[in-house]
Amino acid sequence: MEYLEILRKDKVLSEIIAEPLKLKKKKSDLYFTLLRAVAGQQLSTKAADTIWKRFVALFPDEYPHASQILSLDNERIRAVGFSYQKANYLKNIAGYHIEHDLNSAKIKRMKDDKLKEFLTIIKGVGTWTVEMILMFSLNKTDIFPIDDLGIQNAMKMIYTIPETKKEMKIKMLEIAESWRPYRTYACLYLWRHKDNKPINNKL
Numbered sequence: 280m281e282y283l284e285i286l287r288k289d290k291v292l293s294e295i296i297a298e299p300l301k302l303k304k305k306k307s308d309l310y311f312t313l314l315r316a317v318a319g320q321q322l323s324t325k326a327a328d329t330i331w332k333r334f335v336a337l338f339p340d341e342y343p344h345a346s347q348i349l350s351l352d353n354e355r356i357r358a359v360g361f362s363y364q365k366a367n368y369l370k371n372i373a374g375y376h377i378e379h380d381l382n383s384a385k386i387k388r389m390k391d392d393k394l395k396e397f398l399t400i401i402k403g404v405g406t407w408t409v410e411m412i413l414m415f416s417l418n419k420t421d422i423f424p425i426d427d428l429g430i431q432n433a434m435k436m437i438y439t440i441p442e443t444k445k446e447m448k449i450k451m452l453e454i455a456e457s458w459r460p461y462r463t464y465a466c467l468y469l470w471r472h473k474d475n476k477p478i479n480n481k482l
């Protein structure tokens with residue numbers, strides 16, 4: 280497999296690569312996935328799941344169509360457990376979807392950096408959230424979430440990176456450059472190594 284050949288050229292990373300990854304291809308509803316991701320921000324998994332179920336129950340087919348979200352009063356959205364700010368974020372996504380059709384083939388064909396820039400224009404949608412969606416919903420193979428604490432800690436550990444903050448990120452980017460175009464795969468191995476668990480691959 281080509282990605283294994285590329286990643287194993289990094290002698291440090293090669294030590295934590297135990298087996299090939301079995302990536303699952305799936306169709307993605309980018310609009311829905313973005314709503315779900317932002318809805319769960321700063322919440323525990325259990326709380327996010329509970330509130331999301333209440334939210335989708337507001338809609339006849341349990342699918343939050345953009346026009347329906349925009350027609351809802353913020354107080355009704357807050358009643359299911361969202362903050363006023365979160366309610367506005369969901370409406371921001373709905374409005375952006377109506378304007379641009381987030382599920383269009385044209386948008387999904389955007390280059391990774393361009394798509395990240397395009398989606399983070401939406402107020403309430405952060406870079407890390409978009410990176411997770413690119414990796415786990417859109418099956419992008421060359422994403423490097425440099426601000427992810429798990430990736431930072433794993434790289435600091437196995438590469439013995441003494442630098443911190445900006446200098447640490449510069450070093451991380453330098454190391455990850457040799458992983459292109461398979462940085463997503465490298466991150467999956469790093470997450471597994473840090474947690475000492477089998478890969479729970481969502482791609």
